[in-house]
Amino acid sequence: MNFNTARLQANIAARAARLWEDGYTLTRKAEDTLVITSNEGTNYEIDTFWETCSCPCFKNNDTCKHWIGWKNLEKIQAEYEEHLLSQAPTEDEEFGRTWYECRAAALAR
Numbered sequence: 001m002n003f004n005t006a007r008l009q010a011n012i013a014a015r016a017a018r019l020w021e022d023g024y025t026l027t028r029k030a031e032d033t034l035v036i037t038s039n040e041g042t043n044y045e046i047d048t049f050w051e052t053c054s055c056p057c058f059k060n061n062d063t064c065k066h067w068i069g070w071k072n073l074e075k076i077q078a079e080y081e082e083h084l085l086s087q088a089p090t091e092d093e094e095f096g097r098t099w100y101e102c103r104a105a106a107l108a109r
């Protein structure tokens with residue numbers, strides 16, 4: 001990777017990192033199609049199956065801030081879901097709670 005390519009990649013990554021703060025919005029158009037709308041109202045389509053974006057930057061560089069912005073968002077979402085799963089009670093805890101609830105109900109009778 002030459003200097004200019006590296007600089008371009010860094011620039012795209014930096015803009016992707018603040019994409020959502022900059023007012024870009026994301027809507028799902030179809031199973032594999034997302035639409036990213038800029039704060040000026042321009043729409044770009046992301047194809048999550050072919051991993052492409054319809055913007056000119058993607059055509060020239062095979063990457064763009066929309067694509068990376070979406071991947072960042074997807075990663076955060078996956079981490080959040082993983083976090084929720086890790087918070088779910090284990091089978092033992094579930095059993096313990098059920099037992100406790102039965103006991104509490106029996107005592108309340």
Ligand SMILES: [Zn+2]
Nearest residue numbers: 053055064066
């Ligand atoms: Zn794009």
